[in-house]
Amino acid sequence: MSLNNDFNLRRLERYLSIAWDSAATPVIVLTKSDLCNDLSSKLSEVYSVAIGVDVLVTTSTNSGGYAEMNKYLSSGITVAFVGSSGVGKSTLINRIIGNDLLATSEISMNDKGRHTTTHRQLISVPTGGLVIDTPGMRELQLETADLTKSFADIEELAKHCRFSDCAHQSEPGCAVSNAVRNGELSPERLHSYFKLQNELSYQGMNSRQLEQEKMQRLFAEVGGMKQARDFIKLKNKRK
Numbered sequence: 259m260s261l262n263n264d265f266n267l268r269r270l271e272r273y274l275s276i277a278w279d280s281a282a283t284p285v286i287v288l289t290k291s292d293l294c295n296d297l298s299s300k301l302s303e304v305y306s307v308a309i310g311v312d313v314l315v316t317t318s319t320n321s322g323g324y325a326e327m328n329k330y331l332s333s334g335i336t337v338a339f340v341g342s343s344g345v346g347k348s349t350l351i352n353r354i355i356g357n358d359l360l361a362t363s364e365i366s367m368n369d370k371g372r373h374t375t376t377h378r379q380l381i382s383v384p385t386g387g388l389v390i391d392t393p394g395m396r397e398l399q400l401e402t403a404d405l406t407k408s409f410a411d412i413e414e415l416a417k418h419c420r421f422s423d424c425a426h427q428s429e430p431g432c433a434v435s436n437a438v439r440n441g442e443l444s445p446e447r448l449h450s451y452f453k454l455q456n457e458l459s460y461q462g463m464n465s466r467q468l469e470q471e472k473m474q475r476l477f478a479e480v481g482g483m484k485q486a487r488d489f490i491k492l493k494n495k496r497k
Contacts, residue, residue: 268446
């Protein structure tokens, strides 16, 4: 994620949820630190949602931060770089491998990146690891995701709610709501938690509905085949 106008904590929460669900170990790489005037506050924001996740800071103007990435790229390790268009994934990989293998492009004045990378590439890096460069993502929808790790702070607070099935809305003794009132948890983060929960629930309902429709079509086909067989048997008997 870049530290300019692409900076978006809610999107970062989505990436982390999907990464944890895939059994991968997420590492956050913040690019374009030279374009950020308030790096310390941005880092504080990232750490508030990236619980237990390593965070690296890089810039294309010098080698700072790139050397730290080598420990994640040792022999036998495969790393996939994912992020929005124009955040600097290809530039980052070029720095790691030591040459301009991947095409890069300038960012427009409105800070919108173009899809310089249009397909996935598997690249061997000098440290022995493998890197997958992926096209920039315009939209990131959840189908399955692990919110227990990406929202570990809320999950931990929920253990102290009076009721085990607390929905963290208006229930008495809700530790999560109390944390929001006391300033320990931001309302935006709780809203994001609810939003992703609802999205996952909706996707689950859609999946069940699709499965039911599939079974209905199957039974309809089986019923039609049975009627055809019965008709043929009856016709043969009349002969």
